[in-house]
Amino acid sequence: MSSENALKPDAAAIEESRLQRLEIDRAARWPVGIFLGSSLFWLLLGSALAIAASIKLHDPEFLAENAWLTFGRVRPAHLNIVVYGWLSTAGIGIGLWILSRLCRAPIRDHRSLTLAAVLWNMGNAVGTWGILRGDSTAVEWLEYPTYAAPFLLVCFAFVTLEAVGLIRRRPPGHIYISQWYIMAAFFWFPALYFTAHGLLILAPVQAPAQPPINWWFAHNVLGLWFTPIGLGAVYYLIPKIIGRPIHSYYLSIIGFWSLAFFYAWNGMHHLIGGPFPAWLITASVVASIMMFIPVITVAINHHFTMVGHFKKTIYSPTLRFVVFGAMCYTLASFQGSSMAIRSLNGITHFTHYTIAHAHLGVYGFATMVFFGSIYYIMPRLLEREWPSRFLIRIHFWSCALGFIGYWSFLSWGGVLQGIELNQKDTPFLEIVALTMPYLKLRTISGSLMTLGHVAFAISFCWMIIRHRASDGEPTLFTKRVPDPAPIHE
C-alpha cells in the first residue's frame, strides 16, 4: 500500500505541508468566516420564526393582530431563511473551505467573496422583509420576491468563479470525491434557482405547468444543493478526523453518478394524485425508488469507514454531529423512497408527516452535518479552540434530543391525520383537534432545538471575541504545540 511511505515522511515534507495548510486556512479566514458567521444569525432568526409558526398552529391567536406576522407569512419566511440564510450560507462557506483544502490552493479573491457574503445577506434580508410585508410569491421554496434575486445572483457568480479558480489551481492528480460533489453543487444550485425563478415568477408559464417546475426546483434544492455539500463534507471529515481513508472509493463514484442522475428526477413525487399526466408522476416514483442505490452505497461507505472508530464520537464534536447527520441522511432517504409509493403516499400526502420528513433531511442530515463541519473549520480559521465543552454538549444534546422528539411526534400525528383525512365521515374539525397534542409537542421539541442553536451561537461569538493567544497559553492548532501523537489502531 502506498500509505507505507506516508508513515515515514521526512521532516521537510511535514513542515511544507503544514505551512501550506496554514496558508490555506489563513486565506480562508475572512471569506469563509463571514459566510459561517452570517449563517448563524439566520439560524437564530429562522428558529425564532419557526417557534412562532409552530405556536400559531395550536394557538392561532398568537401574534395574529398584525399582517406582517400572520401565519401565512411567518411560515414561508421561516422556510426561506433557514434554506437560503442558514443552510445555503453555511454551505457556501463549508464548500469553499473544503474545496480550498483539497485543491491545495488558498482562496484568492477576498474582496469579491466578502462583497459576495454581504450581498447574500442583503438578499436574504430584503427577501424576508418582502415576504413579511406581503410580497411573497407563494411559490413554495421560492417565496423571496424578484427584487431579492439579483443579490443572490451576483453573490453566487463570485462564489462559483472562485470555486472554478480553485479547481484550476489544483495540483495534478486525483480529484477527490468531495470536490466532485461540491463543484457540482456550485453549478447545480444557480442553474436551478435562476431557471425556476425565471419560469415561475419573472415570466411565468401557464398555471398547469407550474407545479412540475416548482417541485423540480424545490426537491433539487435538497438533492442537488444541500445533499452534495453535506456528502462532500462527510466524505472529507470522517476520514480526516479518524485518520483513515474512505472504505471504498469505487462505491463513492457509483454513489455520485447515481445521485446526479436519479435525484434530479425525483421532484414529481410531491404531486402524486394531482392533476398531472401519469408518465410524469411515474418517472419520479421510479427515480425515488432508484435512490436506494446511491443511498445504500453512501451508507455502506460511511459505516465501514467508521467501524472500529465509533468511540471517537465521544471526544470529537465534529464526528458526533457528522455521524448523526450521515445516519439521518440514510433514514431520510429510505423514508422518502417509501413515501413515493402510491399506497403509502395516500396516507401521508398533505399531512404533517411530510413536514417531519422534510426536517429529517434539512435538519437531521444537512443542519447537523453543517454544525459538525463548522466545529472542525472554525478552530482552523481562527487558530483557537472552542471555548466551552459544556456549551458544545448543550448544543449537541438539545438539538439531537429535540429533533428526535420533533420528528417522532410530528410523524405520528401526521399518520393519524392522514388516516382520518381519508375517512369521509370524520368531520374536518375533528381531524384538526386530533393533531393538536402533536403540534404542541412539536413546539416543545423545536424550542429545545433552538436552545441548542443559542448555545452554539454563544460558543461561536465567544470564540471570536476572546483572545486565547494573548494569555500565553498555547492553543491547539498553532506552531507552538507539537502535533498530537498518532493513535495506533
Add this chain to the structure above:
Amino acid sequence: MNKFRFIFIGFMLTFMSSWVGLVLLPIWGLGNFEQVPDPETGEMIPPVFSSLEREGHRVYIANGCIYCHSQQVHPARVRSDIERGWGERRTVPRDYMNQETVQMGTMRTGPDLSNIGVRNPSETWHLLHLYNPQITSKGSNMPPFKFLFETRKKDPEKPAANALNFPKGFGPGKDFEVTPSHEMLALVAYLQSLKLSSYEIPEAPAARVDSLAK
C-alpha cells in the same frame, strides 16, 4: 479521475436530462391550454377571472393561504375528496389555466378549496370566518384576519351598510362596527369564484366521474 471537464460535462448532462423531462416536457404538454365551450351552456370554460377576483387571488398569495389549503381534487380511488364533497370529479390541468400563480398546495391543515365557491357561496359566511375562524368553525387552527377589516366607532346615525353582524360573544362590542376592507372583499370574491371541478370538461366526462365516485 483527474480531468474536471469530464466530470463537469457528466453532471451537467444528468442535470439537463431532468430539465428536459420535468421542465421542458411539462411546459410543452401542460403550458398551452385554451378554453373550451361547456357542452351544456356553451360558455367558455374554465371561466376567466374578473379583475376583483384577480386581486383576491393576489391577497390569497400575499397572506400564504396555500400553506394550509390545497386546491386539487384527487380521484375517488386515491382519496376521499369527492366523497367529502370537495369536488364532483378530479381536477384536471385545464381547470387551472386562468390562475396567475397556481395555488395547488401541498398541505391540508385546512380543507381543500377547489370548489369552495360551490360548497360555501355565502359572502357573509366567508367574512365572519375570515374575521375570526372560531365564529363559524370552533376549534379551528386557522388564524384570524382582523387586519383585513376596518374597525371603527359606530356612528348611530349612519351605521355602515356592510357592517358585520357578530353572534353573541364575538366582535369588538356594540359601540364598534367592523367592515371588510377592499382587499378582504377581493379575497372573498376570489374564494367564491373557486369552482374548479364543478363543470364538465372533455378530459373528465361526467359519466366516468359517477362510476369512479361509487
Add this chain to the structure above:
Amino acid sequence: MLIAVTVVLIIMLLGSIGTVFAFSWAATHQQFENLESAAESIFDADEPIGTPTDPSITRNS
C-alpha cells in the same frame, strides 16, 4: 402524452448507452486503477493516515 413518454424513453435509452460508453471509456483509460490513492489524497505529510485530526477539546474546560 404519448410523445412525452417517447421522449422520456429516448432520454433513458441515450442515458443508458452513454453510461455504458462512459464506463467502458473509464475502464480502458485506467480510471479504476488508482482508486486507493484517490481515497488517500486527502492526507498529506503533515496529517498522514493514522493520525486523527480532531483530538480532544477537553483540555480547557
